[in-house]
Amino acid sequence: MPSPPHSARGDIGRRVATRRKQLGLSRQDVALRAAAAPGYIEYVEEQPSAAPGRGFLLRLADALETTVEELAGGTEDLPAGLARAASQARMAELDESESWALLGDHGVGRVALAGGDGPVVLPLNYQVLAGEVMFSTAEHSPLAMADGTEIAFEADHIDDAFSRGWSVLLVGPIRVVLDEDVARRLRQEAYSAPWAGEEREHVMVLAPRRVTGRRIIVRGAPGDVG
Structure with a gap:
C-alpha cells in the first residue's frame, strides 16, 4: 500500500518521521527502542487519524531522543535552546x-x-x-x-x-x-x-x-x- 502524500499525514506522524530520519533510524530500529511493532510505527507516521496514548508517546519520545512535547508540537513556535545547560x-x-x-x-x-x-x-x-x-x-x-x-x-x-x-x-x-x-x-x-x-x-x-x-x-x- 503506497504511503499517503506528506500533506495528508497527521502532525505527530510528520514529526515522528522527521525525527527518525534525523537520527538515521529505520522503523524497525524505532520499534525495538520503543518496544512496539514496526507496523504500529508505520501507522503512527502515515495515518492522520493515529492517536497514540500517553504511555506509548513517552516510550516513542525516549526512542527518538526527544520529548513528548516536541512530538506533539508544543514547542513548534518557540526558539530552540530553552532547556537548561547540561551539568557535564x-x-x-x-x-x-x-x-x-x-x-x-x-x-x-x-x-x-x-x-x-x-x-x-x-x-x-x-x-x-x-x-x-x-x-x-x-x-x-x-x-x-x-x-x-x-x-x-x-x-x-x-x-x-x-x-x-x-x-x-x-x-x-x-x-x-x-x-x-x-x-x-x-x-x-x-x-x-x-x-x-x-x-x-x-x-x-x-x-x-x-x-x-x-x-x-x-x-x-x-x-x-x-
Whole structure:
C-alpha cells in the first residue's frame, strides 16, 4: 500500500518521521527502542487519524531522543535552546569533513553580510554542491547585493531534550551565477524551492575559504561519548 502524500499525514506522524530520519533510524530500529511493532510505527507516521496514548508517546519520545512535547508540537513556535545547560557538557571542535557531513546536502541556515545600515543576518534554504553552497534569492535582496563580497553562512541543530547541539560556520566570497542555463539547472536540481516563496530565482554560490564547526557533547546522552 503506497504511503499517503506528506500533506495528508497527521502532525505527530510528520514529526515522528522527521525525527527518525534525523537520527538515521529505520522503523524497525524505532520499534525495538520503543518496544512496539514496526507496523504500529508505520501507522503512527502515515495515518492522520493515529492517536497514540500517553504511555506509548513517552516510550516513542525516549526512542527518538526527544520529548513528548516536541512530538506533539508544543514547542513548534518557540526558539530552540530553552532547556537548561547540561551539568557535564563540553565543547568539541569539528574538522572540515565532519562539518560538511552535518550540513548534509540541503537545509535551512543563516547568512551574515554587511548591509547598508549595518550587519544583516538572513535565514534561507541552502543546497550543498561539490564543496560550495547554493542559495536562491530575490534579484534585489541584500544577499544579491552582496555579490563579489565575503559573507558568513551558519547552520546548526539544537537538541533541547539533552541540552546539546552543533553549529557549522562557512566564510568566503559569494557570487551570482550569470549563466542562465546553469542557474536554471541548479534550481531544478535543488531539493526544495525557497520556503519564503516564489520570485527567488537569483542563484548565488558561496565558495568557502574557511569551514569550521563545534559540537556540544553531553556525557550520558544517547550517541555521545563523554
